[in-house]
Amino acid sequence: MSVSWGDHLVFGEGKGKLQTPESLDQSFAKWKKKLNIETILWRENRSRQDDYVFTAKGYEYAEKIHKNIPDFDDFEISTSIAHQHGLKNYVYVTLNDHGWPLPDENIRKFSYHNKWHAKDISFQTKFSHENPKYVLEDRFGNKQWGVLCLAYPEVREHLQSQYLKLINGYDFDGIFLCLRSQSKPPDFADQFGFNEPIVKEFQNKFGKNILKDDFDLQLWRDLQGEHLTLFLSELNNKLKKNHRSLGIGCSRGEVLGPPLNNTTLNWRKWVDKQLVDFIAIDQNSSKCPSLWIDLWPMHRGYGYLQNYNDKFKMESLSEDLEKIYSKKFPNNTSKLYISRQWANTTSKDQEEILQYSCVSGLVFSSFRYENQSAIKKNNWSI
Numbered sequence: 001m002s003v004s005w006g007d008h009l010v011f012g013e014g015k016g017k018l019q020t021p022e023s024l025d026q027s028f029a030k031w032k033k034k035l036n037i038e039t040i041l042w043r044e045n046r047s048r049q050d051d052y053v054f055t056a057k058g059y060e061y062a063e064k065i066h067k068n069i070p071d072f073d074d075f076e077i078s079t080s081i082a083h084q085h086g087l088k089n090y091v092y093v094t095l096n097d098h099g100w101p102l103p104d105e106n107i108r109k110f111s112y113h114n115k116w117h118a119k120d121i122s123f124q125t126k127f128s129h130e131n132p133k134y135v136l137e138d139r140f141g142n143k144q145w146g147v148l149c150l151a152y153p154e155v156r157e158h159l160q161s162q163y164l165k166l167i168n169g170y171d172f173d174g175i176f177l178c179l180r181s182q183s184k185p186p187d188f189a190d191q192f193g194f195n196e197p198i199v200k201e202f203q204n205k206f207g208k209n210i211l212k213d214d215f216d217l218q219l220w221r222d223l224q225g226e227h228l229t230l231f232l233s234e235l236n237n238k239l240k241k242n243h244r245s246l247g248i249g250c251s252r253g254e255v256l257g258p259p260l261n262n263t264t265l266n267w268r269k270w271v272d273k274q275l276v277d278f279i280a281i282d283q284n285s286s287k288c289p290s291l292w293i294d295l296w297p298m299h300r301g302y303g304y305l306q307n308y309n310d311k312f313k314m315e316s317l318s319e320d321l322e323k324i325y326s327k328k329f330p331n332n333t334s335k336l337y338i339s340r341q342w343a344n345t346t347s348k349d350q351e352e353i354l355q356y357s358c359v360s361g362l363v364f365s366s367f368r369y370e371n372q373s374a375i376k377k378n379n380w381s382i
Helices: 005-011 021-035 046-050 060-068 074-084 126-130 153-167 196-206 217-241 267-272 317-323 347-354 366-370 372-377
Strands: 002-004 039-043 088-094 135-137 143-148 174-178 245-249 255-257 261-264 278-281 335-339 361-363
Touching (some): 002 005, 002 088, 005 039, 021 074, 039 074, 074 088, 088 153, 126 143, 153 217, 196 217, 217 245, 217 267, 267 278, 317 347, 347 361, 366 372
Parallel strands (some): 002 039, 039 088, 174 245, 245 278, 278 335
């Protein structure tokens, strides 16, 4: 169960707010009984509270969260309750959500994250705010705000230290690293990824200056994928020393996809090298998993090798499970889960997916399960 606690606190209603230990205990028990849940993915809010710079006044959403935070330690309580029910609990972090500066007012009239709560407000992590050179760049130095370049050792070290700090002193079973992003999509998929260390490494390996020369796009995409794999390997090694596991959530297919880029997903290597305990596929960055509100609806971009928004070069889930993922699962130590937060699935659909031997389970949204009345409002007004 994927638990976006901040959404519960701000937009949930009644018991669906999950604002007491008792309500958490009741919900965990219910999810285990009715959905056969084995693992909680507890999406943290602490980095937003402690590590973000609010770059525009009137950030109502943040204020609402601060006002609504109950007087108990959610890390301690959620892990304790989960373990009492025989459930694992992973702290849920996002890799590509470092925020953006507030655009000019004339731009915000037609370009915004969504029309309810992120149109005239913005936030950034302190790290990206103070170190803009680490934000992913295009050939001309323009930035895809919110997405950091993993080719910098300093970026990898900072993020890994931040994640380890979150679990320090708590009994989490591991970290769930989600590759989704709420950042503004690029105009075209291969627009960003030209930071200095990528330029130098490509020059050394292939003899081409990607800022000036024509070059092999696939080699460049693969190179960026190698940096992601390196990041996972470094993080996994640190987690192993603390007897913790690493799970990852990503899109289905071979590339990161919208709203990011065509960076190669080396998921086969992650499995072969035992870098991850599990992979949850079919993640979607273009729609909120809680309320299904489209994010950046006026910016979809083009040029993706695979695009789940318009099904470009995407086979059906059943075909991919049968032809692709079955070649790696379940014959290894990693498990494969299918995210269902963005799909109206019936019990029959779920049973059909679970018939595939490569699938170990499904991932659901706790907000959608607990807040049907809030979902019917179909907005993010607060």
